[in-house]
Amino acid sequence: MTDTSNATQAPLAIIAGGGSLPFAVADAAMRRGRPVVLIGLRGWADEAVIAHYPHRWIAVGQGGHLMRHAREAGARDLVFVGSLVRPKFRSLRIDWATLRILPALYRIYRGGDDRLLSGVAELFAQHGFRIVGAHEVAPEILIPAGKIGTLAPSARDLADIARGLELLRATGPFDVGQGAVVADQQVLAIETVDGTDGMLARIAELRERGRIPRDKGIGVLVKAPKPGQDRRIDMPAIGPRTVEATARAGLAGIAVVAGSTIIAEPVEVARAADAAGLFVYGIEQGA
Amino acid sequence: MTDTSNATQAPLAIIAGGGSLPFAVADAAMRRGRPVVLIGLRGWADEAVIAHYPHRWIAVGQGGHLMRHAREAGARDLVFVGSLVRPKFRSLRIDWATLRILPALYRIYRGGDDRLLSGVAELFAQHGFRIVGAHEVAPEILIPAGKIGTLAPSARDLADIARGLELLRATGPFDVGQGAVVADQQVLAIETVDGTDGMLARIAELRERGRIPRDKGIGVLVKAPKPGQDRRIDMPAIGPRTVEATARAGLAGIAVVAGSTIIAEPVEVARAADAAGLFVYGIEQGA
Numbered sequence: 001m002t003d004t005s006n007a008t009q010a011p012l013a014i015i016a017g018g019g020s021l022p023f024a025v026a027d028a029a030m031r032r033g034r035p036v037v038l039i040g041l042r043g044w045a046d047e048a049v050i051a052h053y054p055h056r057w058i059a060v061g062q063g064g065h066l067m068r069h070a071r072e073a074g075a076r077d078l079v080f081v082g083s084l085v086r087p088k089f090r091s092l093r094i095d096w097a098t099l100r101i102l103p104a105l106y107r108i109y110r111g112g113d114d115r116l117l118s119g120v121a122e123l124f125a126q127h128g129f130r131i132v133g134a135h136e137v138a139p140e141i142l143i144p145a146g147k148i149g150t151l152a153p154s155a156r157d158l159a160d161i162a163r164g165l166e167l168l169r170a171t172g173p174f175d176v177g178q179g180a181v182v183a184d185q186q187v188l189a190i191e192t193v194d195g196t197d198g199m200l201a202r203i204a205e206l207r208e209r210g211r212i213p214r215d216k217g218i219g220v221l222v223k224a225p226k227p228g229q230d231r232r233i234d235m236p237a238i239g240p241r242t243v244e245a246t247a248r249a250g251l252a253g254i255a256v257v258a259g260s261t262i263i264a265e266p267v268e269v270a271r272a273a274d275a276a277g278l279f280v281y282g283i284e285q286g287a
Numbered sequence: 288m289t290d291t292s293n294a295t296q297a298p299l300a301i302i303a304g305g306g307s308l309p310f311a312v313a314d315a316a317m318r319r320g321r322p323v324v325l326i327g328l329r330g331w332a333d334e335a336v337i338a339h340y341p342h343r344w345i346a347v348g349q350g351g352h353l354m355r356h357a358r359e360a361g362a363r364d365l366v367f368v369g370s371l372v373r374p375k376f377r378s379l380r381i382d383w384a385t386l387r388i389l390p391a392l393y394r395i396y397r398g399g400d401d402r403l404l405s406g407v408a409e410l411f412a413q414h415g416f417r418i419v420g421a422h423e424v425a426p427e428i429l430i431p432a433g434k435i436g437t438l439a440p441s442a443r444d445l446a447d448i449a450r451g452l453e454l455l456r457a458t459g460p461f462d463v464g465q466g467a468v469v470a471d472q473q474v475l476a477i478e479t480v481d482g483t484d485g486m487l488a489r490i491a492e493l494r495e496r497g498r499i500p501r502d503k504g505i506g507v508l509v510k511a512p513k514p515g516q517d518r519r520i521d522m523p524a525i526g527p528r529t530v531e532a533t534a535r536a537g538l539a540g541i542a543v544v545a546g547s548t549i550i551a552e553p554v555e556v557a558r559a560a561d562a563a564g565l566f567v568y569g570i571e572q573g574a
Contacts, residue, residue, distance in 0.1 A: 163461070170457045174450070176474050187463050190477045193498055194489065202481065202489065211480055 011035040012137060013075035015066065016045040016055075017082025019239060021134065021141065021264045023049055025081050028138030037073040039066055044082060067127055078124060080232075081134040121232060133232040135262060143238070145258035148266060148280040149273035153253055156184065157220050161255040161283065163187075164222025172227040178236045181251065183219025188212060196223065196238075200245035207250050216250035217277075223256045231260070238280070239264030240272045247276035258282030298322040299424060300362035302353065303332040303342075304369025306526060308421065308428065308551045310336055312368050315425030324360040326353055331369060354414055365411060367519075368421040408519060420519040422549060430525070432545035435553060435567040436560035440540055443471065444507050448542040448570065450474075451509025459514040465523045468538065470506030475499060483510065483529060490536035503537035504564075510543045518547070525567070526551030527559045534563035545569030 012029050016022030016038050022045065026036045038045070038055040045057075056069040070078060121131040135142050147153075153161060160182040167180050167187055177191030181203055188206075191199045200221065206212050223236045238256060246254050253273075256263075261282070263269060273280045299316050303309030303325050309332065313323045325332070325342040332344075343356040357365060408418040422429050434440075440448060447469040454467050454474055464478030468490055475493075478486045487508065493499050510523045525543060533541050540560075543550075548569070550556060560567045 167458070167461050167463075170461070171454070171474075171477075174454050174457065174474050176454075176477065187458075187461050187479055189479050189481075190458075190463065192474055192476050193493060193500070194476075198493075206480060206485075213480070 009034055010077070011037055011073050011075040012132070013037050013039055013070040013073060013078050015039045015041065015058075015078060015080045016050065017041050017080075018044040018046070019083045019264055020046070020049070021237070021239075021262065022082045023053070024141055024264065025079060025134045025138045026053055028140055032137075034137070037069070037075060039069050041082070063123070067124070067129065070129065076128065077130050077132045077137075079132050079134050079137060131232045133235070135231070135235060141262050141264075142259050143256055143261045143263040143266075143282040145282045145284045148263070148282065149270035149278075151253065151273065151277065151279035153220070153255065153279050153281050156218070157252050157255075157279070160185065160220040161222055161281070164220060164255070165224055165283070168222065168224045169227075175226065178226055178229075179221060179223040181219055181221055181249070183212070183214040183251070186214065188214070188219060196221070196242060197245050200242075200249040200251075203249035203251070204245075212250070217252055219249075219251040221246050221249075221251055221254045223254070223261060225257065225260050235260065235262050237262040237264060238269065240268045243269055243272040243276060243278060243280065247272075247278055251278070253279035253281060255281045255283055257285065259285055296321055297364070298324055298360050298362040299419070300324050300326055300357040300360060300365050302326045302328065302345075302365060302367045303337065304328050304367075305331040305333070306370045306551055307333070307336070308524070308526075308549065309369045310340070311428050311551065312366060312421045312425045313340055315427055319424075321424070324356070324362060326356050328369070350410070354411070354416065357416065363415065364417050364419045364424075366419050366421050366424060418519045420522065422518070422522060428549050428551075429546050430543055430548045430550040430553075430569040432569045432571045435550070435569065436557035436565075438540065438560065438564065438566035440507070440542065440566050440568050443505070444539050444542075444566070447472065447507040448509055448568070451507060451542070452511055452570070455509065455511045456514075462513065465513055465516075466508060466510040468506055468508055468536070470499070470501040470538070473501065475501070475506060483508070483525075484532050487529075487532040487536040490538070491532075494537050499537070504539055506536075506538040508533050508536075508538055508541045510541070510548060512544065512547045522547065522549050524549040524551060525556065527555045530556055530559040530563060530565060530567065534565055538565070540566035540568060542568045542570055544572065546572055 012034055014022050014026055014036055022038060026038060029036050038050055038053045040050045040055055040057045042057050042059050058065045124131060163185055164180045164182040171190060179191035179196045179199060181188040189199045189203055225231065225236055236256060238254060238261065242254060269280055299321055301309050301313055301323055309325060313325060316323050323340065325337050325340045327337045327342055327344045329344050329346050345352045411418060450472055451467045451469040458477060466478035466483045466486060468475040476486045476490055512518065512523055523543060525541060525548065529541060556567055
């Protein structure tokens with residue numbers, strides 16, 4: 001874990017979406033003695049918190065501004081981290097540098113999520129930058145194996161987790177989302193373009209309408225990386241809001257793959273899980 | 288197709304949910320010279336239309352009444368057909384005969400959809416009845432191969448249909464729903480407990496919010512029977528409302544497996560498809 005090369009001591013540019021994760025990554029890099037510059041995505045990055053760091057602002061779609069800011073800061077390594085809903089293509093504020101690569105971007109945009117993200121990484125690589133995974137500079141943001149908080153999954157929950165993982169392995173080749181909800185062996189939902197939060201909101205609404213044939217407190221949100229997923233920019237992630245949405249969906253808990261999932265605000269996640277009576281569980285790799 | 292045995296000339300009891308299908312099945316049976324009695328599910332079966340047939344009424348959950356009505360009419364064969372949303376267990380109006388089998392019913396109810404339906408069939412079988420598939424007494428309600436209406440799928444649509452079928456084969460072992468939406472090779476949604484209409488409404492809503500990375504007019508609703516599905520009581524079905532919901536979701540059309548899917552009001556489906564500019568397509572078995 002000790003970085004001794006000069007290259008890693010060059011500034012790190014952190015392109016910051018919403019939530020607290022960009023700052024957790026910045027803190028982790030700085031603890032290792034590496035200078036950082038945060039490039040906030042306007043409308044997403046937290047203005048109050050980013051003010052405590054060296055920072056600049058761009059709008060989503062301003063790839064040229066991004067590269068100029070990073071170069072001015074002397075950064076060659078870029079980390080993309082934080083929440084960002086896939087934007088409407090027409091609402092992007094496209095700058096000139098981005099405009100030149102627009103046909104390529106648009107082709108990528110129309111692909112599945114996997115292609116979108118790895119395509120973007122490749123475009124920056126062509127301009128001399130290197131995309132680094134947030135977990136590579138800050139491994140402490142990865143969820144460990146075992147329970148977070150007080151509660152652990154029951155035998156029934158563990159069986160639901162196993163079925164969820166099996167399902168996600170089957171849907172993986174189709175570039176579908178990273179999550180599913182399984183309750184007492186029945187698959188209640190599979191994440192697609194709606195995202196984890198959208199899927200959980202759907203469960204809450206269906207339960208409200210009596211369409212969920214399971215009692216409250218039964219069922220697990222299972223998340224796992226897609227096979228072949230570009231982990232530099234698209235790791236599964238959970239945070240306090242995931243816990244709240246899972247509680248609203250009436251489930252027993254959350255299970256994610258340890259070491260392959262980012263956890264935002266782990267202390268707050270544990271507190272929220274305990275308060276809601278949910279478990280949050282890191283599944284041992286290869287389990 | 289000619290029925291010469293006496294047994295098939297005994298009255299057929301058609302347990303009728305919503306929509307026009309129960310009456311299409313009744314008409315088809317009568318055309319073959321078989322008497323029918325319709326047992327309408329109150330709140331679901333069409334009161335105005337059922338009045339033209341020999342009929343009785345029950346509430347959902349009144350298995351005892353159902354068996355008594357069928358026996359009084361001299362019917363041993365039961366057909367369950369028509370729309371019926373999976374009811375809230377607590378809202379069922381349970382009669383005495385049903386009450387006796389309630390623990391068994393509840394165990395079945397908590398299983399996946401497949402187990403629910405085949406379990407119900409088995410319970411009636413234990414009382415001397417035989418569950419018959421609507422398509423067995425009325426094969427004309429099955430969708431034929433090829434297009435319904437004027438439009439046919441494009442090459443891109445056919446590729447989306449192939450991917451949808453492949454996905455449904457992969458999710459089949461998990462007892463997930465019978466449908467998916469694929470647009471330009473990307474899986475936009477997989478049907479689970481929300482049903483086809485719920486899934487299409489979700490696509491419409493996500494499109495409204497700019498979360499669907501495909502233009503309107505691209506994408507196909509693909510439906511196929513689950514492997515091992517009990518076709519006596521749970522065939523995939525489409526009707527004019529499916530066409531309307533598909534149009535609202537901004538898709539190009541609907542593809543279902545020919546000979547394994549029920550089509551309600553085929554003339555109206557063709558008219559609605561032409562009006563909306565959609566294709567409705569029966570996929571050749573084994574394709």
